[in-house]
Amino acid sequence: xxxAAPTKAEIRKQAQCERILAAAHECFVRYGFHNAxxxxxxxxxxxxxxxxxxxxxxxxxxxxxxxxxxxxxTRQRIRELRSxxxxxxxxxxxxxKQDCGDPDSMSTALFLEMSAEATRDExxxxxxxxxxxxxxxxxxxxxxxxxxxxxxxxxxxVARARALALNxxxxxxxxxxxxxxxxxxxxxxxxxxxxxxxxxxx
Amino acid sequence: xxxAAPTKAEIRKQAQCERILAAAHECFVRYGFHNAxxxxxxxxxxxxxxxxxxxxxxxxxxxxxxxxxxxxxTRQRIRELRSxxxxxxxxxxxxxKQDCGDPDSMSTALFLEMSAEATRDExxxxxxxxxxxxxxxxxxxxxxxxxxxxxxxxxxxVARARALALNxxxxxxxxxxxxxxxxxxxxxxxxxxxxxxxxxxx
Amino acid sequence: xxxAAPTKAEIRKQAQCERILAAAHECFVRYGFHNAxxxxxxxxxxxxxxxxxxxxxxxxxxxxxxxxxxxxxTRQRIRELRSxxxxxxxxxxxxxKQDCGDPDSMSTALFLEMSAEATRDExxxxxxxxxxxxxxxxxxxxxxxxxxxxxxxxxxxVARARALALNxxxxxxxxxxxxxxxxxxxxxxxxxxxxxxxxxxx
Amino acid sequence: xxxAAPTKAEIRKQAQCERILAAAHECFVRYGFHNAxxxxxxxxxxxxxxxxxxxxxxxxxxxxxxxxxxxxxTRQRIRELRSxxxxxxxxxxxxxKQDCGDPDSMSTALFLEMSAEATRDExxxxxxxxxxxxxxxxxxxxxxxxxxxxxxxxxxxVARARALALNxxxxxxxxxxxxxxxxxxxxxxxxxxxxxxxxxxx
DNA sequence: CATGAATGAGGATTCATTCAT
DNA sequence: GATGAATGAATCCTCATTCAT
Numbered sequence: 127x128x129x130a131a132p133t134k135a136e137i138r139k140q141a142q143c144e145r146i147l148a149a150a151h152e153c154f155v156r157y158g159f160h161n162a163x164x165x166x167x168x169x170x171x172x173x174x175x176x177x178x179x180x181x182x183x184x185x186x187x188x189x190x191x192x193x194x195x196x197x198x199x200t201r202q203r204i205r206e207l208r209s210x211x212x213x214x215x216x217x218x219x220x221x222x223k224q225d226c227g228d229p230d231s232m233s234t235a236l237f238l239e240m241s242a243e244a245t246r247d248e249x250x251x252x253x254x255x256x257x258x259x260x261x262x263x264x265x266x267x268x269x270x271x272x273x274x275x276x277x278x279x280x281x282x283x284v285a286r287a288r289a290l291a292l293n294x295x296x297x298x299x300x301x302x303x304x305x306x307x308x309x310x311x312x313x314x315x316x317x318x319x320x321x322x323x324x325x326x327x328x
Numbered sequence: 329x330x331x332a333a334p335t336k337a338e339i340r341k342q343a344q345c346e347r348i349l350a351a352a353h354e355c356f357v358r359y360g361f362h363n364a365x366x367x368x369x370x371x372x373x374x375x376x377x378x379x380x381x382x383x384x385x386x387x388x389x390x391x392x393x394x395x396x397x398x399x400x401x402t403r404q405r406i407r408e409l410r411s412x413x414x415x416x417x418x419x420x421x422x423x424x425k426q427d428c429g430d431p432d433s434m435s436t437a438l439f440l441e442m443s444a445e446a447t448r449d450e451x452x453x454x455x456x457x458x459x460x461x462x463x464x465x466x467x468x469x470x471x472x473x474x475x476x477x478x479x480x481x482x483x484x485x486v487a488r489a490r491a492l493a494l495n496x497x498x499x500x501x502x503x504x505x506x507x508x509x510x511x512x513x514x515x516x517x518x519x520x521x522x523x524x525x526x527x528x529x530x
Numbered sequence: 531x532x533x534a535a536p537t538k539a540e541i542r543k544q545a546q547c548e549r550i551l552a553a554a555h556e557c558f559v560r561y562g563f564h565n566a567x568x569x570x571x572x573x574x575x576x577x578x579x580x581x582x583x584x585x586x587x588x589x590x591x592x593x594x595x596x597x598x599x600x601x602x603x604t605r606q607r608i609r610e611l612r613s614x615x616x617x618x619x620x621x622x623x624x625x626x627k628q629d630c631g632d633p634d635s636m637s638t639a640l641f642l643e644m645s646a647e648a649t650r651d652e653x654x655x656x657x658x659x660x661x662x663x664x665x666x667x668x669x670x671x672x673x674x675x676x677x678x679x680x681x682x683x684x685x686x687x688v689a690r691a692r693a694l695a696l697n698x699x700x701x702x703x704x705x706x707x708x709x710x711x712x713x714x715x716x717x718x719x720x721x722x723x724x725x726x727x728x729x730x731x732x
Numbered sequence: 733x734x735x736a737a738p739t740k741a742e743i744r745k746q747a748q749c750e751r752i753l754a755a756a757h758e759c760f761v762r763y764g765f766h767n768a769x770x771x772x773x774x775x776x777x778x779x780x781x782x783x784x785x786x787x788x789x790x791x792x793x794x795x796x797x798x799x800x801x802x803x804x805x806t807r808q809r810i811r812e813l814r815s816x817x818x819x820x821x822x823x824x825x826x827x828x829k830q831d832c833g834d835p836d837s838m839s840t841a842l843f844l845e846m847s848a849e850a851t852r853d854e855x856x857x858x859x860x861x862x863x864x865x866x867x868x869x870x871x872x873x874x875x876x877x878x879x880x881x882x883x884x885x886x887x888x889x890v891a892r893a894r895a896l897a898l899n900x901x902x903x904x905x906x907x908x909x910x911x912x913x914x915x916x917x918x919x920x921x922x923x924x925x926x927x928x929x930x931x932x933x934x
Numbered sequence: 935c936a937t938g939a940a941t942g943a944g945g946a947t948t949c950a951t952t953c954a955t
Numbered sequence: 956g957a958t959g960a961a962t963g964a965a966t967c968c969t970c971a972t973t974c975a976t
Contacts, residue, residue, distance in 0.1 A: 175963075180959090
């Protein structure tokens with residue numbers, strides 16, 4: 127049940143990759159994907175520009191890896207979800223959180239930029255599609271699962287449509303956060319509750 | 329209280345601006361804001377690169393003008409909205425429409441790119457904020473208006489929260505279209521109906 | 531019988547192209563094709579690096595244009611050839627001439643480099659093939675032409691084989707010049723005369 | 733007067749050098765001298781890039797060593813030459829042979845590249861000069877040697893001029909092979925025979 | 935008004951070479 | 956001896972913007 131212990135070299139490689147991804151994420155958020163130069167990433171990662179290319183083929187490969195990373199993190203988060211209240215809280219909390227402070231969650235702005243990029247770059251399109259499918263599947267599972275296990279016991283097809291609706295709403299919310307972080311909280315809370323309660327009602 | 333009739337020069341200027349904006353819109357959609365060069369815009373507008381600068385200070389000013397343009401167009405659309413069925417149809421129809429074919433509606437991908445850009449560029453942030461506010465206001469009015477006039481007669485504060493929810497959902501939908509244009513139609517229809525009916529119910 | 535007069539813009543363009551080609555030729559000879567940077571060419575042409583790209587798609591396009599230029603020049607030279615003595619003199623004179631001093635004749639070193647490059651670059655291979663074919667054809671014509679017109683009146687197939695032999699010999703000579711410009715003149719003269727007289731004898 | 737038997741270390745060193753030279757030769761032929769990276773050579777030699785520098789000061793030193801190697805191999809070949817027919821056959825056979833298949837003979841393309849490089853690099857110039865001198869000397873010997881020993885018994889000075897002519901012709905032929913491997917064989921054969929018979933006739 | 939040639943800084947990427955392990 | 960990670964300068968090329976005509 128154990129995989130072979132990673133060699134020292136592999137550990138090092140892993141660490142370097144992560145250093146680069148963290149630095150790239152930071153730069154992409156700060157300057158935007160197109161305006162973040164490899165040099166700026168290198169500087170943020172405290173290494174030479176050339177070294178990045180030992181670990182990633184090019185700039186695109188970096189953003190792809192970041193998306194992949196997010197996939198795992200996001201799946202974990204959804205799985206930890208229990209009640210509808212959990213979800214409401216999670217959403218509001220997310221909205222209040224500063225973007226840059228959280229290296230674990232992909233900046234929304236970056237995600238939007240990538241969504242736009244997906245229009246023109248098939249690799250990115252695929253990566254995001256994989257991400258979307260995972261989210262929808264996990265959300266569907268959550269809505270369909272037995273209430274005893276923290277689900278809502280909805281029939282499969284209903285769950286599927288509601289998962290989509292929920293997903294779209296949350297994404298709209300994320301996009302909005304980008305532009306209007308100081309939105310009227312009371313109004314927002316009302317809106318979220320109305321949607322969530324409608325969609326999780328059995 | 330009337331403005332003076334526009335001079336010939338002003339008319340000309342207006343026409344030139346529109347030519348540039350249309351060309352820029354096309355290029356931004358096709359290549360993305362950052363990858364669309366001023367040269368490509370000039371070519372699409374069938375004029376010299378230098379001339380563009382007589383009408384717009386720089387590339388940024390062009391995108392700002394495009395956002396402003398969208399504001400007017402979108403307001404008009406919302407005002408033409410009547411029943412909830414209208415809205416559902418409009419949404420589905422929008423999702424099915426090819427982006428590039430419609431010079432009137434801002435490409436979603438471009439809008440996402442701008443949302444992301446708003447994070448780093450205050451001018452763009454302001455322009456989009458104005459846009460958002462207009463949409464929310466118009467949607468609120470629609471929900472609050474007297475049913476006799478094609479509204480839903482909701483109380484102001486309820487209307488305001490629902491308008492927001494609706495707005496967020498639609499935006500999530502738009503963003504999704506960018507990445508998954510071939511989404512399962514039946515599922516999508518269910519989701520849209522559920523949200524719209526919930527939010528427009530009195 | 532006249533082509534349309536070139537516009538001022540065309541004249542300018544032509545001049546710029548020539549300026550670039552001359553500068554590139556100089557740099558390629560001085561530093562070698564691979565070591566000559568676009569920046570060095572720009573400097574030699576006294577223009578900005580970016581401007582070069584208005585006239586040539588990339589570095590490769592420049593070398594292709596240079597080869598094409600040589601084709602015309604070389605054809606002219608062969609056509610001006612009269613007696614076998616002419617040829618011997620021309621060869622020796624060529625060997626004595628400094629490379630860089632003559633912007634009209636492609637540096638032999640550069641030609642060798644391109645021959646090598648032809649091994650890996652199909653575009654260059656084609657350009658040089660065209661050059662080779664032209665030279666062989668012109669040389670064959672010269673050997674087959676009526677003596678009254680400055681030819682040697684050889685039968686077509688004989689002329690063709692001898693033209694090839696002559697061509698190969700001259701090329702070997704050119705290649706050697708690159709490495710041994712100070713070769714023993716008397717010995718060289720004997721060798722050239724022996725070959726030329728053998729190949730032009732009827 | 734004998735050198736001391738090589739130590740184990742020296743044998744090892746010799747073997748490593750040869751491994752590197754073979755790998756470098758392969759890469760230089762495949763990618764060209766300038767495009768072959770030290771990394772690619774290291775990979776072909778199945779060792780680390782750093783190790784190469786223990787045996788060769790830099791990339792230049794490698795090419796110099798390759799030229800030196802060729803000198804020995806080529807000398808041996810010329811010495812094995814007997815009749816003029818031998819030579820004709822050898823030439824034609826050489827022309828037909830695939831370059832890469834023969835690690836013993838320096839790729840012609842590479843040799844051309846080096847000839848060009850000799851123009852700018854004095855070390856390479858010297859190495860090739862040494863090579864050229866050896867070839868000419870051996871060819872002269874062959875032509876001057878007593879027919880009983882497989883030579884042609886020509887007087888020294890005649891032999892010298894003819895050796896040069898032969899050498900130049902063969903080099904032109906090699907260069908041509910680079911660009912036109914599929915040349916008309918009959919025509920080529922005629923040309924070769926004409927030159928060889930003229931130059932070896934007593 | 936309009937052109938489009940010209941600039942030059944900036945970006946991604948490569949690679950010979952070094953050096954700590 | 957051997958490794959291969961690391962450097963950083965250099966390369967080709969792009970593009971927003973300016974300005975002489």
